[in-house]
Amino acid sequence: xxxxxxYKNVFIGGVARAGKSTFAKRLRKLNxxxxxxxxxVTSSLKxxxxxxxxxxxxxxxxxxxxxxxxxxxxxxxxxxxxEKFILDSAHVMPKDVVPYLDREKxxxxxxxxxxxxxxxxFATIRKYDDxxxxxxxxxxxxxLSIVExxxxxxxxxxxxxxxxxxxFIDTSSDMIDVINEFFETDVI
Numbered sequence: 001x002x003x004x005x006x007y008k009n010v011f012i013g014g015v016a017r018a019g020k021s022t023f024a025k026r027l028r029k030l031n032x033x034x035x036x037x038x039x040x041v042t043s044s045l046k047x048x049x050x051x052x053x054x055x056x057x058x059x060x061x062x063x064x065x066x067x068x069x070x071x072x073x074x075x076x077x078x079x080x081x082x083e084k085f086i087l088d089s090a091h092v093m094p095k096d097v098v099p100y101l102d103r104e105k106x107x108x109x110x111x112x113x114x115x116x117x118x119x120x121x122f123a124t125i126r127k128y129d130d131x132x133x134x135x136x137x138x139x140x141x142x143x144l145s146i147v148e149x150x151x152x153x154x155x156x157x158x159x160x161x162x163x164x165x166x167x168f169i170d171t172s173s174d175m176i177d178v179i180n181e182f183f184e185t186d187v188i
Contacts, residue, residue, distance in 0.1 A: 007031050011101055012088040014111035015150040017125055019175045020088045026183055038089035042067055059149045068096035075100055094160040108166050112154030115172035118147045
């Protein structure tokens, strides 16, 4: 990671249950960041302003472009501050967010699990579920269907990251170990 006086803001994108929060917590240990989950805003828009047609679904969909546009204003405000931020979202695709992030000021990472079976990911999610997780409020059938979609989206995210030269962290295997290994590389 860069020296603390020169470190950049960080955007972490990717699918739900991929390790974005774990990544952000690890990064906060290295430098003093303010962590801002964009998903709080998207949920608020969905619930309070349905006319915006913003979805806070865990499956990245048609709202990605709208959420990226919303992100552009948030990024302008963050760029004008002396503080540094970690901004994360499970609602935008790389191609939609990259136009709004100045790579001189922002490091960009995406996280997903393109190389795991839906049954293995489902089992991992259920193993670590607690009553506050959205996953605990889904039936097994519903969660399996969602996980299958998230794996498919992870593959698309990985492809876009390769095209856009954005680091992609594949957490298909042991998420914690993969994130810890990533922090031992020179990428961070």
